[in-house]
Amino acid sequence: MSTKAEERRKQVLRATLNAICDKGFTTVTLQDIADYADVSKGVISYYFKNKEDVFYHLLAAMTDRIFQNEYAAIQKEEYAVDKLRAYVNAAFKSPDDNRVFYRVYLEFLAQVNQNERFREVNNTFYKNCWFIGSEIIQKGQSEGIFENVEIESGSHMIRALIDGCLLQWLMRDNKSLHTYYRDNCYETILTYLNYKQA
Amino acid sequence: MSTKAEERRKQVLRATLNAICDKGFTTVTLQDIADYADVSKGVISYYFKNKEDVFYHLLAAMTDRIFQNEYAAIQKEEYAVDKLRAYVNAAFKSPDDNRVFYRVYLEFLAQVNQNERFREVNNTFYKNCWFIGSEIIQKGQSEGIFENVEIESGSHMIRALIDGCLLQWLMRDNKSLHTYYRDNCYETILTYLNYKQA
DNA sequence: AACGAAAATCTGACCGGACAGAATGTTTTT
DNA sequence: AAAAACATTCTGTCCGGTCAGATTTTCGTT
Incomplete structure (x- = not known):
């Protein structure tokens, strides 16, 4: 469902925002983002190119x-x-x-x-x-x-x-x-x- | 000589400025700085802590x-x-x-x-x-x-x-x-x- | 409803590359 | 020859992206 996918993407973006705010743009890793979003690293690759x-x-x-x-x-x-x-x-x-x-x-x-x-x-x-x-x-x-x-x-x-x-x-x-x-x-x-x- | 050392430090700093401007703060490596300053990587460690x-x-x-x-x-x-x-x-x-x-x-x-x-x-x-x-x-x-x-x-x-x-x-x-x-x-x-x- | 196959979603171990800093070797100066 | 200055190599770490497999969801069929 497109809505579910959109929700996930937003979830990742929210996590990224907070992760960057805490750790800094350059320091933040995919693992950090995954942790903030309570998902595994693969999910990020699944919904975003990189x-x-x-x-x-x-x-x-x-x-x-x-x-x-x-x-x-x-x-x-x-x-x-x-x-x-x-x-x-x-x-x-x-x-x-x-x-x-x-x-x-x-x-x-x-x-x-x-x-x-x-x-x-x-x-x-x-x-x-x-x-x-x-x-x-x-x-x-x-x-x-x-x-x-x-x-x-x-x-x-x-x-x-x-x-x-x-x-x-x-x-x-x-x-x-x-x-x-x-x-x-x-x-x-x-x-x-x-x-x-x- | 203190003056010579100071000159070298300035040389490294100038190189760092240009390197960052071109490559970006986060992307720039010690090797980049060394290249811009026309010295080897070791020189940077010699004159700066890190x-x-x-x-x-x-x-x-x-x-x-x-x-x-x-x-x-x-x-x-x-x-x-x-x-x-x-x-x-x-x-x-x-x-x-x-x-x-x-x-x-x-x-x-x-x-x-x-x-x-x-x-x-x-x-x-x-x-x-x-x-x-x-x-x-x-x-x-x-x-x-x-x-x-x-x-x-x-x-x-x-x-x-x-x-x-x-x-x-x-x-x-x-x-x-x-x-x-x-x-x-x-x-x-x-x-x-x-x-x-x- | 129940089933099950196919599709979608998710996981985490793994690989390859990059790099900071250390360690070691070489040259120049004193 | 000793010290200072400089160059090169080495090493351990970290991380982005991949991928094979696990899990869940979807949906047509009975």
């Missing part, structure tokens, strides 16, 4: 999930400022989630130079992020705010700051700084977008 | 060199705005340098979670970067600009944006975007710092 293939699908699933989440968040809000807040909040979902996701995502980014498929997935992710940023800026401009910002470069800067903040937060390895970076990130973007409180 | 030790010294040397460079740059300028420009320019030194440095630095960041010594070196680097940011903001405030910015969080945001921009630029793997990100990074920080042209 180790790289597991990683590829994990990266694709992770980035897609993040985008869906962020996009859904901004769509729930009506005004540009609220959309921005929702975007940043979605990016800074929770300390634990962010820690796992970003640790692993960072390892993937480091591999992008060595792996064309990883690069493609990340490029798609970037485009999606920029799309969100563009939507927010455009909405703002139709509201008469964010007027001095160029949409494309603005969306690039927004994502750069979000990633930069999350990266810095991750490196400092201090959960309590999560809201600090989240809020400062939001405020910084807002100031940058030249928003003047009415 | 592979991890080579990496550690490379990271320390890289981050220190970057900081010295950036700090020297801002000291040459008198006004806060010029210091900021110099800081960003120093961070975006040249496409080729940035590519090599940032590729390798990114790999180190990914390892920080697995390696306490790497983390410590990076924390020192961060503190140095924040120090530069603080200097610039403080100077600005004594000039009567940048008045609405909190110094500490401001320095955090400045570095987050620089790193975020360099990361995004690196992932897009397009040399011609180097000045685009450099200039937008500068403009964005300036807007954020609430600078109003006289």
